[in-house]
Every structure is written in C-alpha cells, then in structure tokens.
C-alpha cells in the first residue's frame with residue numbers, strides 16, 4: 001500500500017517569538033524541519049512526502065535546502081490560515097489510495113518505531129493516533145472554581161496521526177470549527193472511533209522558547 005506523509009509547517013510560530021518561523025530554526029546544525037523529514041525517510045525510504053509551507057516562505061526554504069545540501073525529494077504545497085486548512089491543502093495534493101501520516105513539522109524527535117506502528121495500526125483499523133499519559137495533576141476550571149479530575153482518564157495527543165486516505169479526505173470535507181485542534185478531532189466528528197497508539201515523551205512539539213532548550217538537550221542525550 002502506498003504510504004504518504006503530510007508534514008505541516010505552514011504556521012508562523014507566534015508563541016516562539018523568533019525572527020524566523022520556528023520550523024526553520026536550527027538545532028544540531030540544521031533546521032528543525034529537516035530533522036522531521038529525515039525521521040520519516042529513515043522509517044520508510046519509499047514514502048511520498050508532502051511539505052506544507054506558508055507560500056511566502058517557500059523561497060526561503062529552497063535557499064535552506066541549497067545551503068544544507070538537503071536532497072530528500074518532497075512536494076511543496078501552500079499553507080492555509082489554520083492548521084486545518086494546511087492539512088486540507090496537503091490532502092488535496094494526494095490523488096491515489098493508501099495511507100497518510102499527518103505530522104507537525106515542529107515535532108522532529110518522532111521515532112522510527114512510532115512511525116512504523118502508526119502505519120501498521122492505520123492499515124488494520126483505519127486510523128492511528130499517537131498519545132502519552134499525563135505526568136502532572138490536572139484541574140477542571142469552572143468560572144471562579146476549580147476541582148481535581150482523574151488524570152488516568154486523559155491522554156496528551158501527539159503526531160503522527162495516520163489514516164486511510166479516503167477516510168480522512170472525506171472527514172476534511174466538513175466546515176472547519178474551533179474543536180478541530182488536530183486531525184483525529186476531524187475524523188471523530190464524522191463518527192469514527194479513534195485508535196490510540198503509544199507515543200513518546202521525547203516527541204515534543206517545539207512551541208515556545210523553553211522547548212528549544214529541551215530540543216537541544218534531547219539531541220545531545
């Protein structure tokens with residue numbers, strides 16, 4: 001079965017407050033996004049890779065590829081105004097059947113094992129969504145009040161989120177709404193059961209400046 005990955009890097013990284021979009025910040029001598037792409041090609045060399053970028057950043061990315069002699073083949077697609085729109089643009093670039101992993105460009109430490117398991121479970125069950133248990137206590141906030149909740153009933157959701165292509169394309173035909181914070185939420189809206197697979201605490205989403213400290217530490221570990 002043909003395997004695709006859509007790597008979404010169409011955001012502007014406002015919470016990082018950096019001069020360049022965070023996906024282009026260098027860790028270990030190369031842009032975060034190159035680490036992410038390499039992780040997928042290490043898992044499956046024959047993977048078809050679709051990279052979603054803000055249109056205005058495409059020349060900058062091409063310049064980075066030249067500078068770093070980055071030759072992994074990928075198709076570039078324009079980003080949208082939200083993650084949902086960026087994923088949708090990526091899905092529109094796929095014309096065949098098979099499986100597609102959707103992955104945040106700013107999660108560079110995804111392991112080969114997770115990528116492989118994600119495709120395996122999606123092939124069997126239609127979808128596979130990576131997650132980890134919570135390590136902190138959590139509280140439910142209600143107006144002025146708050147109360148403890150049972151954290152064993154919650155999971156933190158990561159990417160990859162991998163799907164049978166026809167299923168996820170159909171799910172994305174819906175009108176976007178604010179509950180669509182990831183791709184699983186879009187599929188669930190269509191009535192599908194979500195299958196969780198085990199993630200990894202190292203599979204961080206680089207979002208704020210502290211995450212860069214963590215990223216450099218993970219690289220050195």
Ligand SMILES: Nc1ccn([C@@H]2O[C@H](COP(=O)(O)OP(=O)(O)OP(=O)(O)O)[C@@H](O)[C@H]2O)c(=O)n1
Pocket residue numbers: 008009010011012013014015016023052079080081082083084086087104105106107205206207
């Ligand atoms: N319009 C958008 C918004 C987000 N993303 C991607 O979705 C992933 C997760 O989003 P997030 O970490 O929130 O990235 P940003 O939107 O760039 O960050 P911020 O919310 O701080 O602006 C990132 O790889 C980001 O590039 C995207 O492809 N298109």
Ligand SMILES: C[C@](O)(CO)[C@H](O)COP(=O)(O)O
Pocket residue numbers: 083104156157158159181182183205
């Ligand atoms: C898809 C995701 O990484 C799963 O945790 C997350 O929902 C992306 O959220 P953001 O609001 O785009 O940071």
